[in-house]
Amino acid sequence: MTIKRFKRKCKLMGCSFELGVVMASEREANILLDEGVGEIQRIEALLSEFQEDSTISKINENSGGNPIAAEPEVLALLERSIKISKLSKGYFDITMGPLKKLYQFKNQTFKFPEKKTISRTLRKIGYHFLRLDTGNGTAQLYQKDMRISLAAIGKGYAADAVRKKWKKHNLVGGYIDASGDLTAFGKDENDEVWKIGISNPDDRNQSLFYVPLQDAAVATSGDYEQYFMHNGVRYSHNINPKTGLPVSGVKSVSVFSPSAELSDALATAVYAMGLEKGISFLNQLPQTHGIVINAENKVFFTKQLQYEPIPA
Known part of the structure; x- marks a missing residue:
């Protein structure tokens, strides 16, 4: 057949x-x-x-209140999220939802929130305010108006x-x-290893090069169409959870690892870290590689990443 x-x-x-x-x-x-x-x-x-009866929605609605019963599967994912937050020194944080609500990116004339508003909101986020009790099977957001995403x-x-x-x-x-x-995983219908094209941040229909993907995953965090210009600076819709400000200086981050979950989270963290800190961070992780494209469209690779140029 x-x-x-x-x-x-x-x-x-x-x-x-x-x-x-x-x-x-x-x-x-x-x-x-x-x-x-x-x-x-x-x-x-x-x-x-966004679904009212989901476990995460119940935890969010009860922020600042009593612990909420959560499935072992959900608790395990929340626990791993906290570990990635610690590993990335807070650049990945699933509680940063309130920060995103401060920004109205869809408006034609963009305005930064006031510094005191950002500062006040920063006090409402922090993965260390998410308490898990795996023995009792509960999760709790310690501060009111906190949100997990x-x-x-x-x-x-x-x-x-x-x-x-x-x-x-x-x-x-x-x-x-x-x-x-x-x-x-495995191979394609031509008995070849799967390949992923890394897109030009300014033209998603154009690939810059290919990376083989053998029983692995890649996730990309980038501004692509989702950015805005303010005083001549290009800002992403991604927010730095440490400063509460939109990220600038990086257009795209792609992270390769054996796990889609890990690649997904690390791409978000590295995007907020910025070029130098992000590349250095990825170089310290086993079986993990990355590609960062900066605001000037210069491409930076972690050590020992294999890639193939696009044929001319």
Whole structure:
């Protein structure tokens, strides 16, 4: 039988997913694709801050109040999020939602919030105010008006979960593409290793080079169309959780690691860190690589990253 790629597209967790499996049987492929979509839907119901009955929404609504019962799966993800916050010295922080509400990026005339407003809001965020009790199965935000958002790690977690389910089956390869964040394993229908194109930050339809992706994941954090100019400086919609200010000086960060969840979170952290600190940070992590494109479109690589130039 001929080996083929079978695909499914869906809109979940606030982004566009494309799921793909490589195998001979279309019937079996559709079963796996259904399983993948179902798994992402299940995880979204747990983690979404926009669904009132999700565990995360319940924790948010009770900020400053009593602990809230949470599934072991959710507690484990929150625990790993806190570990990444500590590892990145606070540049990744799932409690920084209130900062984003200060900015109205969609307005034609952009205005920075007042310094005292930013300072007051910074006191409402901090991963150390999220208390987990795994023995009792609860999570608690200690300060009122705090909010958890798993937007920078949730879709990576979902991609890892789908990959884990699929790898139990006999298929040649597969991938989960969450709006350009790619998780892949095995090989494609041509018996070749999967490759990811790193986009030009000024033209997402143009790839600068390819990076092979063998049982690994890549996540990209960038401003692309989501930026604004203020006094001649280009600012991203991404906020630095330490300063409360939009990030400038970096257009794009791509992080490669064995885990989509980790790549997702680290790309966010490195984007806020900036070029030099971010590259240095990634170089210290095992099995982790990165590409940073600065405001002048200069490309910087971590050590030992393999990539292929685009043929002329």
